[in-house]
Amino acid sequence: MSYPEYTHEKSRALFERAKKVIPSGVYGHLGPAEGLFIPVSKWPMFSERAEGTYFWDVDGNKYIDYMCAYGPNVMGYNDxxxxxxxxxxxxxxxxxxxxxxxxxxxxxxxxxxxxxxxxxxxxxxxxxxxxxxxxxxxxxxxxxxxxxxxxxxxxxxxxxxxxxxxxxxxxxxxxxxxxxxxxxxxxxxxxxxxxxxxxxxxxxxxxxxxxxxxxxxxxxxxxxxxxxxxxxxxxxxxxxxxxxxxxxxxxxxxxxxxxxxxxxxxxxxxxxxxxxxxxxxxxxxxxxxxxxxxxxxxxxxxxxxxxxxxxxxxxxLNTPQLFDTLGTKLINGLKVAGKEHGFDLVASGMPSLFYLRIANDDSLYLHQEWIAECVSRGVFFASHHNHFINAALTDEDIKTTVEIAEDAFKAVKANHPELA
Ligand SMILES: Cc1ncc(COP(=O)(O)O)c(C=O)c1O
The missing domain is CATH 3.40.640.10 (Type I PLP-dependent aspartate aminotransferase-like (Major domain))
Structure with a gap:
């Protein structure tokens, strides 16, 4: 399946305004500098609303959110x-x-x-x-x-x-x-x-x-x-x-x-x-x-x-057990999607807090590229931080995530003929 890339015009315009009145525009881990959003061009800067496992950015793009506000969203937004x-x-x-x-x-x-x-x-x-x-x-x-x-x-x-x-x-x-x-x-x-x-x-x-x-x-x-x-x-x-x-x-x-x-x-x-x-x-x-x-x-x-x-x-809900099951299912799906395109995706840490890395390339550039392609198609990951599972995530969301991840792997592969 093919997922079109998002654009972020309103996010960028808002960030320009923010930079004038807020040090570094958005500071700390939610901002582009420290938030591990690499390469920054593919990430939204501001959200408009959130519900369950999703949030929407100011340009109206919807994301399945695996950062969960860097952890606080444990039950689903607006539970x-x-x-x-x-x-x-x-x-x-x-x-x-x-x-x-x-x-x-x-x-x-x-x-x-x-x-x-x-x-x-x-x-x-x-x-x-x-x-x-x-x-x-x-x-x-x-x-x-x-x-x-x-x-x-x-x-x-x-x-x-x-x-x-x-x-x-x-x-x-x-x-x-x-x-x-x-x-x-x-x-x-x-x-x-x-x-x-x-x-x-x-x-x-x-x-x-x-x-x-x-x-x-x-x-x-x-x-x-x-x-x-x-x-x-x-x-x-x-x-x-x-x-x-x-x-x-x-x-x-x-x-x-x-x-x-x-x-x-x-x-x-x-x-x-x-x-x-x-x-x-x-x-x-x-x-x-x-x-x-x-x-x-x-x-x-x-x-x-x-x-x-x-x-x-x-x-x-016994959330630790639920998160382990959901996280394991997601990781397995992502690994298979990577393998189909020749990428060795390594997952570490607990499945409820999984950390991802593409091992084909020591420089981490390929990994950053793939993560960015996922984000710009609606799966909110961060390049070098662990991710979070929340209780509103469904099997259907995991299926969509794996499809988007696969499309993202395909896009990265197309950009790197040397990998064929
Ligand atoms: C392991 C750990 N300890 C402490 C903190 C600091 O927490 P806070 O940002 O709420 O002050 C964080 C925040 O990310 C953390 O991940």
Missing amino acids: PDVDAAALAQLKKGNCTSSPGSIMVDCAELLVDTVASADWVYFAKNGNDTTQIAAMTARAYTHRKKIIFFKGYYHGISPWQAKKDYNGVLPEEVWNNIIVPWDDIPALQKAIEENKGEIAAIIAQPYDHGNFHDNVIMTRSFWQKVRKICDDEDIQLIIDDVRAGFRLDLAGSDHYFGFKADMICFCKALANGYNMSALCGRDHLKNAISGMNVTGSYWLSSVPFAACIANIEKMKK
Whole structure:
């Protein structure tokens, strides 16, 4: 089947306007510079509306969306149950002088749902939770240093930046130690060299970084890390901001068979209503209670109502299982479509968060070309970031995706006679 390419005149015109009044037009991961939209010319810049697994750009083009707003769309855009709960709460009150009683309901539900959680500290962004987790670990241990795994991203606070980043002082990252993933001897060496000084290890549940094949850790790796932390009094922080609730509704630490000391959630919590939650274990409750961290909207009630409806629905649908099934089906279809045109498509990471790479070409150009051809025909992928499955995705959507992907492979092949 042949799918015509989209055009983006209104998107481009809007971007020209945006550049005049917004730094870099659209900044951060939703923008062309950092959003991994390579080559940028094939991507829309602005959306008009969204529904279920789709969004429409300002030029009226429809996309099957595998970026899911980089994670928050877990149930489908505008999910009727989540929206109804949020709107009902909005009528009762949202940002109020005393928090709504629903905050306690939401915390109780999270403590019941997340295996390692004894308490919940609410905030707004993923970065808030990783920031508060590091502060809590430092307050509890009275130590400064933090171990990260290579290629980490835990947010935008200066302490978690790299030292050559604009606006970051060398002393803000002095206490960071970076070790490779899945290398217990290197981790032990780093701890030995900084004996009694390490407050925490912070890590995603597996290596789901950008620009490289994603690598899933073994249960045995995590058991060893847990034991090292116990032996050395190091707090183990799991950053589940991106993967949270897509592997296991009880937390990704539960999926890998261990208990984090603190676990950070954000993206999949409330289907796009803005909230995040740091969950932690009892021994840290006193330390976090004594800290001065809050925000204007952190205790607003509408997201709590959305979160409760969303978590209950994720449990009803068993979304981790559903995402695994849908993701596996999609990956298999894409690989077959690639093979038909001589492309070796490699998928890595969890099927619910699959990462793609065409392995025919080390330069990644072919891969970028294929992804762009998919996007300009209605399948919203990103070149070097993991993708996301949501609960509104159907088998019919997967069939259409594979057809478009096949058409895109055909277009790339036609541009590269040298591959024949
Ligand atoms: C693994 C991980 N940690 C932390 C963050 C930061 O979350 P936020 O952008 O909500 O502050 C992100 C965001 O993409 C993330 O993917």
